[in-house]
Amino acid sequence: MDNREYIDLIVNKQKAFFNLNSTKDIYFRIEQLDKLKNIILEYEDLIIDSLYKDLGKSPFESYSTEIGMVLSEISHAQKNIKNWSKVKKVKTPLTNFKAKSYIYPEPYGNVLIISPWNYPLQLTLAPLLGAIAAGNTALIKPSSSSLHTSNTIEKMINENFPEEFIHVINMDSKSADYLLDKKFDYIFYTGSVSVGKLIMEKASKHLTPITLELGGKSPCIVDKEGNIDIFAKRIVWGKFLNAGQTCVAPDYVYVHKDIKDKLIENIVKYIEYFYGKNIKYNDEYPRIINKKQFNRLISLIDENKLIYGGDSDLESLYISPTIMDNITWDDPVMEDEIFGPILPLLEYESIVQVIEEIKKRPRPLALYVFSTNPKVVTKVINSLSFGGGCINDTVMHLANPHMPFGGIGNSGMGAYHGEYSFHTFTHYKSILDKSLSPDVDTRYPPYKGKLKWVKKFMK
Helix, strand or coil, rough: CCCCHHHHHHHHHHHHCCCHHHHCHHHHHHHHHHHHHHHHHHHHHHHHHHHHHCCCCHHHHHHHHHHHHHHHHHHHHHHHHHHHHCCECCCCCCHHCCCEEEEEEEEEEEEEEECCCCCCCCHHHHHEEEEEECEEEEEEEEECCCCCHHHHHHHHHHCCCCCCCCEEEECCCHHHHHHCCCCCCCCEECCCCCHHHHHHHHHHHCCCEEEEEEECCEEEECCCCCCCCHHHHHHHHHHHHHHHHCCCCCCCCCCCCEHHHHHHHHHHHHHHHCCCCCCCCCCCCCCCHHHHHHHHHCCCCCCCCCCCCCCCCCCCCCCCCEECCCCCCCHHHHHCCCCEEEEEEEECHHHHHHHHHHHHHCCCCCEEEEECCHHHHHHHHHHCCCCEEEEEECCCCHCHHHHHHHCCHEEECCEECCHHHHHHCCEEEEEEEECCCCCCCCCCCCEEEEEEEEHHHHC
């Protein structure tokens, strides 16, 4: 059986299984979430080993940013799924007297999840648990770049769940293209803008709704008012987490000219405090995913603007935390999302200038503003459009299941996490339950003499 026949078989099996309505049972969903949680715990050591082989992640980073986040999301869903799934009674206007109105949450059906390589476990299983909680079947296409983790996910899912319910397919790009030509009821994609456009084009042929979680150049604005030491500490953590291969990492820093030197001094201090001076041999500092990404990142380092770091080793895919100063928007490093451990610094004097420059660019997935001046913070938050972000921190907004996570414009469409994952994979069906009596004649032809009554009730 070739890949195309295999894809056809799984897709058809999942369509047939969904039509049995088994996935709509709330207790079935809870049971499957519990099963997924237990499988993750069972495979924890193998997951950590796989993430280390793919990205050089330490056990702490693997658990805190991948395994732990998924387990936390599953627990949150298990506690709330019954409430999320309830039929909701809503008000009915007088124009529909005598009737009752309801909203029925129902699953879309057969879902396709395509996940990336930078957080290969979390960004595969977080949308998956949302699809399960909402009552869908799911076909999963993990990244071929994070091969060890993708193989582990395939083993976890395919050896423990029936293929007609959840299944992982590892395949080449030609087979993946064929997969996108199939009709799904929903597509969830996390990755690059270029591939996101391709997926949107493919989905449009079947009018398939989609969520796109993309990226972009997420700004970090550092005002002169506040604790520069803590500012630097949190920026370094967020930027060099996973060696900068994080879609919501601070892409660049706009720093007020009055405190730029102090900020640089503290950034260097915390890089060396976190990772030491001989970072190449630090097992807690991750590696670049592959040679293609390594070479792309090296090409962005301008030796003339380099003020710290810049060390690299192709064999071990190591690039040190790197800082470049006196950057302008004309520099190559400012053209696209960096997605690596390179931090460009731009200087500013007026916050209005910063806002206007950012407005000229595509709307980012995240934005971070560091300041204890509420006027500056309010001006930034109210003036700029972006997916989400933090005041006086980085990245941590992702860890709150009570807030949606997603992009806008070039950084994506749709959102998930917590209840929003349930919403993403759910269609809300509106039902009007109308009494047979009284049957008011006003709405029926002939209409002569009735307009005044319509106007009265529809104001």
